[in-house]
Amino acid sequence: MLGIRRISNSRWWHKKKNWLFFAIFLFLVFVRISKGAFYKDFYYFISKPFWPGQFQKEIVLESIDQEYLIKLNLLTKDNIRLRQILSLQESSNNEHISAAVISRKTGGWWRQIILNKGSKDGVEIGNIVIGPGGLLGRVKNTSLFTSSVTLITSPESKLGVWVDRIQINGLLVGLGDDYPSLILYSKDADIKVGDFVSSSPASTLLPPNIPIGIVQSIDETLKSKKTAKISLLAKPHVIDWVQILKVNI
């Protein structure tokens, strides 16, 4: 009887040590199947205090900014070179005149701003006025010391624009409110809310690729055209400083 008990005590599953090894084995199998997920998550928590700080983030962001700036300059140069090769219209890049807004009428029917630079400073009728965000309008009138700008929201303003995503030209008409209307003379145009609108390469009034606005809402399709409301990127009612761009179109 005693002999039998001794034999049964010597089975491997009666030993705690073996069960321990089995548990470790199972754990290792789990680690293998989960491809070390447990370890990685564990490492995430213990390494958290030693992560790269805000300072390093700023350095990286600055480097990214510089990279984008260099890329932008290279692309701009490429763009100018290709436009010259194809004899397309271009704007003279270096002739910017900074001016302050000394009077603004941005509500009601009359939508215009008056700038503190006039013909004395070389401003000419037809010059383009841009502000932070993009196009504001065109110089309609100059005096010796001031120039008057018709905003693109004015009922008198009609400009050729370009919807980049669907590669189509349209007409931007000021309506006397803050949201000018984009008219596309094709009822099948696949315009969507959020589409970006810039000045048209085919326009005879504006240099190409000046940002204008974003499609805010699309109206009912009329017989042969589609219309959409545009939210402008440059806000004339808050901008105090603008740039007058000389155009050679």
Place this chain on the structure above:
Amino acid sequence: MGTNFESKYLMNKFFTKKLSIISFIFIPIIFLWHPNWLGFLGVQPYWPLFWLLPWAMINGSINGLVFGLFLGLILDSLTLNESFTQIPGLIFCGFFFGRIKSHNDILVGHFRYGLICSFGSFLCGTLYLAQILFRNFSDGNFLMFIPGVKNILAEVFLTGLFAPFICSQLVRMFKFSRRKLW
């Protein structure tokens, strides 16, 4: 000393006599100033009516008509919309305001200024919108301009709101400048 006193007296007399004309000069300046904090939905009151109403009430329809034309000419030259003009509205208002006589009751008179200016502003705004619609009629885009009615309503509201304060002061000033100094 005597000469100094006399020149001072003459200056005072000149400014008092010409108070209405001097205030006329300030209309285009206020029109250009466009204080945003005074606006409603981005729209300003129609400033020229505040001057035109007292002037026409005191000096009659013909004077109102002529100065309505002058105001229209000045304001049109300040705004860049060459295709549209403010002259018809201001001429009509000048003539119409000249037919109105001031009310005996001061309080009623105040509210009357508000109502009359609101009507004038509505008329000028409607005539302006009509021009825009007419101009764009041939393009078939004229229906897009209908929401511009909002501009008219905001302008009517603000003009009616400020008129009792401004017009009553201007009427007093103009009457004061017309009195005989000696």
